[in-house]
Amino acid sequence: MTPYRQLIALFAAFRRQQFLLLSLILTETVLTVSIPFLIKHLIDKITESRGREAIFQLGLLIIAISLCAVVINVIQHYQWHKLRLMSIKHLRAMLFEAAMKKRAAFLKKNHSGDILTKIIDDGVIVAQHLSIGIPMLIANAFRLLIILVVMLFISPALTLVVLTVVPFYYILFNYLNKKLRETSKQERVGFSGILNAVQEILNGIDTIKLFNKESFFSSIFSQKLDGHFHFVKRNLFFNSIGTGATTFIITMLPVAILLTGSSFVLEHSLSLGGLIAFYSYLAYLYEPINNLSDYQMGVQTALGSSDRVFDFLHHDVEPEDGGAIHIDSIQSIEFRNVSFAYDSAAPALTNLSFAAVAGDKVAIVGRSGSGKTTLINLLMKVYDGYDGEIFINNIDIRQISRSSLYKRISLVEQNVFVFEGSVKENILFDNRLEDAEVEEILRVSQVK
Ligand SMILES: Nc1ncnc2c1ncn2[C@@H]1O[C@H](COP(=O)(O)OP(=O)(O)OP(=O)(O)O)[C@@H](O)[C@H]1O
Ligand SMILES: [Mg+2]
Incomplete structure (x- = not known):
């Protein structure tokens, strides 16, 4: 299963709501799409000078259907956003839980700004897409299809005019989508850089003030903002071209239809009601086309983020408790030929051996960078890629459960939480x- 499909599976709990939403949208579509068709009949009745009675009845029917459509639209709107917000909440909770289960080494290595962006931002993008994306796709494809069928029924020739526009639209949007996917990935990276910078700088604010370096750090932050803004601008640029193309079509197509259609009316191959109905259907067309291209763009952005979200959910997860043996006291600690390097180039510890038994008072002294903290981190099972062995009560700590170890060790760090x-x-x-x-x-x- 691809990561994307696995992510969709995480939203299985929302299937019922998705189905409800879809049914509401489909009902609303059938109701709204029927209105211009009924208006066509109304106008045809007027131009054919039928009785007031028949016209009045048809008018009432149109009002009743419109009212139903409005009510369903309101419910649908509420459900739509509720589902969106619920799934954001759902994914954020999952991401947070995943963050708590990460290996300590992962959390030490990754900037918290990046993790924050994943939980808060990527979570939103992916959750929205996964929960409402699919119903949105089906609903709009259905809406488009039903409108095209009705248009074909009213005037195949005019429908052909409409359909000539579609391939151009498709090619352009394909190109824009590709560009958007690239820039939105870079934009995300830039954004997490901003969050990191805020956090880092505010953490050191006392020191910064002490050395009068406010403007230096302000300029570092400005650079981060500029770097991010570059991609925001590119993103906006491609989005604007997309909107421009849509607007062009929205403006030009009705004129083309009116001009072509009027000649059909003059030739009596199309009734005036038919032309007006067809013209009204044009307006119905843009929303699903726009939604579908929004969906396309949404897919690109969500795919960019979904890789990040998926990796975050599944990688670097701490092995469950990290060992089966529970200890209730610490009688001895022994390091035997322990070597460890963070980056393969420079070792932090080389062949370290020592032993201590219960009751000993041991001070580890050494110049900065000599590996004191590293030693404690290894003892606390934060990193496990070391050579040699570490024993507690003559048991290799790789076999000792992390929770029982932590119950027996008190660690007072420089930074208190x-x-x-x-x-x-x-x-x-x-x-x-x-x-x-x-x-x-x-x-x-x-x-x-
Ligand atoms: N997360 C890390 N990634 C890469 N290298 C690291 C990391 N943490 C420490 N190091 C490197 O490992 C070596 C040992 O660092 P460590 O922090 O254990 O020293 P220390 O004795 O605790 O120093 P200090 O007295 O300054 O606290 C140093 O060369 C340090 O640069
Ligand atoms: Mg240290």
Whole structure:
């Protein structure tokens, strides 16, 4: 199965809503498309000077159908957006969960701005497309088909005029779509660069102020904005050409139809009602054509993002708990000939061996970059691509479950993680402790 298909499968829960939406749209289409046809009959009745009674009845029917179409349109509009928003929520939750399950090494290596863009932005694009894209495609293809059939029924010759435009339209949009796909990918990359920069610069704002380097970092940020804007502009350019082509057709086609059609009316091969109905159907044509080309463009953007989303959902996932053996205490720690390199070129640790047993107090001292943090990261199973062996209680840590290891190790890092909430919540997370125990924690850690 391609990644794209696998992503569609993630939205299986929304099938029922998709089906409901599709039924609503199809019903609305049948109702609205019937209106110009009925108007044709109304005008034909007027030009043929039929009785008021018949004209009045037909008028009432048109009003009733229009009212039904409006009601269904409102429901459809609501359902459409509800489905869109629900699926965005669904995918964002999945992406966030995937982020939590990533290997720590992955999270350390990837910029959080990039991850943020994936969860917030790519999630929206892909979710919208996957949830409403397919119903939209079917609905518009159906709408287009039914309108063309009715047009053919009214006047095959005029329909032919309409159909000559289609190939040009198709070739142009194919070209634009390709361009759009390229630029929107680059635009996404630029956007995550902006998020990264904001985060990085704000993190270091105290230092930046201390050294009076605000304008230096402002200019770095401006460069990021410029780089991103370049692709936004290109994207806009191709979009505008697309809109321009559509507008040209929307303006020219009715004139062509009126001119050609009027000669048919004069020759009595088409009734006046027929020409007016055909003319009205032209207006019905643009919406599905526009929607379909929107869909085409949407597919391109969504495909660009869906690779990113799919990779994010499925790659670098932490192996479940990373080992089967549970430990309830740490009696000994031993590094035996451990070597490790982040990038293959420069090793961070070379042939490190040492041992410590319960009760020992060990200080690891070394100049900056000598590998102290790396050592701790290996002990914490953050990276597993090292040579040699690390033992706890004479068990290779590769076989020890991560959660049992973390229960036995306290790690105080330079950067503390404080989340939005009370101090108590920051201490407890979802653990349940008596107030006296919390008091004791506060006392020991000198928070109080
Ligand atoms: N995520 C990383 N990617 C690539 N190289 C890294 C990474 N983290 C550390 N290094 C490199 O590995 C080596 C050891 O770094 P480490 O952070 O373990 O040193 P340290 O002893 O903790 O230094 P400090 O006293 O400054 O905290 C250094 O050369 C460092 O540049
Ligand atoms: Mg360090």
